[in-house]
Amino acid sequence: MKRLDRDGAIEWVDIVRDQAALDSAGISYKQAMERIHVIDENRQLQTGARAFLVLWKRLPYYRRLAVLVETLPGLLPLMECAYRLFAYYRLPLTGKRRIDEKN
Template sequence: MKPEFSTKVRCFHDGDCPICKAEVKAMKRLDRDGAIEWVDIVCDPAALDSAGIGYKQAMDRLHVIDENRQLQTGARAFLVLWKRLPYYRRLAVLVETFPGLLPLMECVYRIFAYYRLPLTGKRRISEKT
């Protein structure tokens, strides 16, 4: 059974990252109900200001504003998205059922996020940017 959500969530993603772009494209195809507002921070960096997120901060980790208007990042951000998407919902249930999975996901995500920009040929953003 599909859960009902009264409010869209906002996902801030790097539209220039080929890895992110492929992942978001796959999730957008599944988001048939339009439950997620997809914000490409490269095309719309001003959207970050209204959410109180800095550009460097957004480039370092995935950011999602959930249905309660709370900012979620990293693995928790993915969990918010997965709950709204067919097929991924099962993965979200699995992650929430087994207590050690979310911390493990966060650990793996931190490693990926650290190497994401260099892996895609982009430079890390300095604090001053």
């Protein structure tokens, strides 16, 4: 998605290199690895499917998808369920270990 942000409309944060960004948002590294987090235009923290909507609204090609998700009843909750499943298995599917409580 970052490659689609040709206008630089999104401030992408590398959570490995920028602990200060996590601290200012009140997010631990473990929390950041478990779910996507986005701070919207109103400075509100959004996670999961709602976080994707915030991103999609600012990216070409995805803008229409965001409108569709917001318009069709029941689609956002369905996306959230799918995202939770994906987020839980994301690291093991890529050969990485889940972050333990110590991190």
